[in-house]
Amino acid sequence: MASEIHMPDPVCLIENRDKTFFVHPEALKLLSGIHQPVVVVAIVGLYRTGKSYLMNKLAGKNSGFPLGSTVQANTKGIWMWCLPYPGRPDQTLVLLDTEGLGDVEKGDPQNDSWIFALAVLLSSTLVYNSMGIIDQHAMDQLHYVTELTERIKSKSPTENLEAEEDSAEYVRFFPTFIWAVRDFSLQLVLNGQPCTEDEYLENALKLKKGNSCENQAFNLPRKCVQFFFPTRKCFLFDRPTNQKNLHRLEEMEESELEAKFVQQVRQFCHHVYETSNPKTIPGGHIVNGRLLATLVATYVDTIRSGGVPCMENAVLALAQMENSAAVLEATGRYMELMDQKLKLPxxxxxxxxGIHAKCEDEALQVFMARAFKDDQQQFQAELMQVLDEKKKAYCKQNKLESSKRCKALLKRLSQDLEDRINKAFYTRPGGYQDYCNDLKTVIERYHQESGKGVMAEAEGEQFFKDREAVGRAILQSDEALTEKEKEAEDARARAEAAERENEIQKQKQAEREQKLEDQKRSYEANIEYLKEKMEKDREKLLEELNKMLENKLWEQKVLRQAGCPKCIDHLYKQIDQLREEIDKLKQRHVFSERVEAASVILRLVLEKALARLSKES
Known part of the structure; x- marks a missing residue:
C-alpha cells in the first residue's frame, strides 16, 4: 500500500524552549497516523554547518528545513518531515533535522547532549555533519558520543548500580552512522597512496597504543564511535559555491553549484535511500509511526522529569500498549469478518x-503481526477468551434468529389448522384422524422449507409439544374410536414424541462434540501461531546476538592492536557468555521446551473452556 502521508513542509516535533523539551501534539498526531514501517534519518552536528541542506535534498526538495543565512542557529529543537520512501511504497521516510550543537548564544552543553541522545534514540540512520577535516579538533567536538551511556540506558538499573553497561547492548538498537564532512579541501591520500572516504574515516578512528592519560583522552571518542556504531560510512563534500553565494544556497539551481558537490550530494542521497533500514527496537520489532510517536513522548517525558531514557523500560511500556491494542484490533477484525460472512440463521x-475458524485465523494473524514481547502469553490468552465469548454470542444470536424464523414459518403454515381448532372443526367423529393428517401436512411443508437454521428440529418438536393437550382432547372426544383404539393412538403419539425428543438430544450431543472439537482446533491454531512467532523472535534474537558477538570480537581486536591487554580481559567472559547463549538458542530441544512453557497459559484457557462445555452438557 502506498504511503498516505502528505506533509508539504516540515513540522516541529520536539521544541527546545527555555532549556526544556516539549513535544508538539500535532506532530505526534501526524506520526501516529502512519501505520507503515518508518525509516528514520536524523542529522546532528555543530550549528551553521549545512545540515538542513542535506536533509532537504533527502526530501527531494531545495527548501523545507530552514537553512538560515546568518551566524545564528536557525533550527530549535528537532523538526520532522514525513515523506513517501523513494522506491519503497510500503515504508515511510521520516527526516529529523536537529538543533545545531555548540550554539554560543544557547551556551548549554547539557542541552546539546540531550539533542544528540534523542537523535540516536529515534533514528535508524544517524548523520553526523562536520566542517573541514576529521582531526583531533573534530573528535573533540564529537564529545557527545562519549556521553551516550550517561544519557541512554539499555537496561533498567539492577542491584549492581556501579556496573558499566555493555557497549554491545547499545548496538542492538543504535542507528547506522554516517559522517558527512563539509567543505573538505584535502587530497585523499594515506601514506602516499590514494584512499577511499571510508578508509580516511577508519584511519582517523585509529587508537593510540598505551594507557597514558593523554592516550586515553585521545582514544575515548574514537572507541565510542567504533564500538557504538560498528556500521559506518563517510562522505566528503566540496564547498558547494563561493563564499558570497552561500547565503542563497536554497535559491540556487544545481547548474549554479559546483558540479563535484552536486555529484557528491547525489551519491550521499542514493546511499541513504539504498542502505537505510526501518527503525527497530531490541527484539527486532519494526517500528511504525504510531510506535515512534510513543517513543518520542516517552523519551521527552523522561528527560523533562530529570530521568535517563531506558530502552528496556521503553520497550516494555510499548509492548503493554501495543499488545492491548493488538487484542482490540484482532477482535475488531474478527467481528468485522463474521458480520460480513455470517448470513443468520x-x-x-x-x-x-467453519466460518468462525477462518475469521479467528485471520484475527490471530492480525494479533501476531502487531503484538510483541508477550512473553507470558497474557494477551494471546486474553484474545482466546475474548474470541470464545464472541463465538458464543454469535452462536446464541444464530439460535435466536433461527427460532424466530422457524416460529414465524410454523405460525404461517399452521394458520388453517389453528382456525379449525378454534372453530371446533375436529370435535366430531373421525375428527382426530383429520387433525393428525392436517398436523402431518403442516410438519411436512415445514420440513420442505429451507433457511430455517439450527433450531429447526427443536422448534418443530416444541410445536408438537404445544399441541399435545389439544390432540389428546380431540382424541378423547372422537366417538368413532373405541377406548382401546384411543389408548393405542395415545401410546403411538407418546412414542413418536419420545423418538423426536431422542433425536433432539442426539443433535445437542453432536453440537457439543462439534464445540469441543472447535475448542481444541482453536487451541492448536493458537499454538501453531505461537510457535511461528517464537521461531521468528528466535531468529531475530540470534541475529542480534551474532551482531553483538561480532562487535565484541571487533572491540577485542581493536583494543589488542592499541596495546591495551588489560582493557580486553573483561571481554573474554562477555564473549564466552554470548557464544553460550547463541549455542543454546540454536538447540531445537531448548526451543521446544520454551514453546511448551509458553503454551501453559493457553492450555489453561482451553481447559477452562472445555470444563464449561462439559458443565453445559
Whole structure:
C-alpha cells in the first residue's frame, strides 16, 4: 500500500524552549497516523554547518528545513518531515533535522547532549555533519558520543548500580552512522597512496597504543564511535559555491553549484535511500509511526522529569500498549469478518464454526503481526477468551434468529389448522384422524422449507409439544374410536414424541462434540501461531546476538592492536557468555521446551473452556 502521508513542509516535533523539551501534539498526531514501517534519518552536528541542506535534498526538495543565512542557529529543537520512501511504497521516510550543537548564544552543553541522545534514540540512520577535516579538533567536538551511556540506558538499573553497561547492548538498537564532512579541501591520500572516504574515516578512528592519560583522552571518542556504531560510512563534500553565494544556497539551481558537490550530494542521497533500514527496537520489532510517536513522548517525558531514557523500560511500556491494542484490533477484525460472512440463521452449527475458524485465523494473524514481547502469553490468552465469548454470542444470536424464523414459518403454515381448532372443526367423529393428517401436512411443508437454521428440529418438536393437550382432547372426544383404539393412538403419539425428543438430544450431543472439537482446533491454531512467532523472535534474537558477538570480537581486536591487554580481559567472559547463549538458542530441544512453557497459559484457557462445555452438557 502506498504511503498516505502528505506533509508539504516540515513540522516541529520536539521544541527546545527555555532549556526544556516539549513535544508538539500535532506532530505526534501526524506520526501516529502512519501505520507503515518508518525509516528514520536524523542529522546532528555543530550549528551553521549545512545540515538542513542535506536533509532537504533527502526530501527531494531545495527548501523545507530552514537553512538560515546568518551566524545564528536557525533550527530549535528537532523538526520532522514525513515523506513517501523513494522506491519503497510500503515504508515511510521520516527526516529529523536537529538543533545545531555548540550554539554560543544557547551556551548549554547539557542541552546539546540531550539533542544528540534523542537523535540516536529515534533514528535508524544517524548523520553526523562536520566542517573541514576529521582531526583531533573534530573528535573533540564529537564529545557527545562519549556521553551516550550517561544519557541512554539499555537496561533498567539492577542491584549492581556501579556496573558499566555493555557497549554491545547499545548496538542492538543504535542507528547506522554516517559522517558527512563539509567543505573538505584535502587530497585523499594515506601514506602516499590514494584512499577511499571510508578508509580516511577508519584511519582517523585509529587508537593510540598505551594507557597514558593523554592516550586515553585521545582514544575515548574514537572507541565510542567504533564500538557504538560498528556500521559506518563517510562522505566528503566540496564547498558547494563561493563564499558570497552561500547565503542563497536554497535559491540556487544545481547548474549554479559546483558540479563535484552536486555529484557528491547525489551519491550521499542514493546511499541513504539504498542502505537505510526501518527503525527497530531490541527484539527486532519494526517500528511504525504510531510506535515512534510513543517513543518520542516517552523519551521527552523522561528527560523533562530529570530521568535517563531506558530502552528496556521503553520497550516494555510499548509492548503493554501495543499488545492491548493488538487484542482490540484482532477482535475488531474478527467481528468485522463474521458480520460480513455470517448470513443468520446458519443451517448448521458446523457451518457457523467453519466460518468462525477462518475469521479467528485471520484475527490471530492480525494479533501476531502487531503484538510483541508477550512473553507470558497474557494477551494471546486474553484474545482466546475474548474470541470464545464472541463465538458464543454469535452462536446464541444464530439460535435466536433461527427460532424466530422457524416460529414465524410454523405460525404461517399452521394458520388453517389453528382456525379449525378454534372453530371446533375436529370435535366430531373421525375428527382426530383429520387433525393428525392436517398436523402431518403442516410438519411436512415445514420440513420442505429451507433457511430455517439450527433450531429447526427443536422448534418443530416444541410445536408438537404445544399441541399435545389439544390432540389428546380431540382424541378423547372422537366417538368413532373405541377406548382401546384411543389408548393405542395415545401410546403411538407418546412414542413418536419420545423418538423426536431422542433425536433432539442426539443433535445437542453432536453440537457439543462439534464445540469441543472447535475448542481444541482453536487451541492448536493458537499454538501453531505461537510457535511461528517464537521461531521468528528466535531468529531475530540470534541475529542480534551474532551482531553483538561480532562487535565484541571487533572491540577485542581493536583494543589488542592499541596495546591495551588489560582493557580486553573483561571481554573474554562477555564473549564466552554470548557464544553460550547463541549455542543454546540454536538447540531445537531448548526451543521446544520454551514453546511448551509458553503454551501453559493457553492450555489453561482451553481447559477452562472445555470444563464449561462439559458443565453445559
Amino acid at each position: 446458519m443451517e448448521t452449527l458446523q457451518e457457523l464454526l
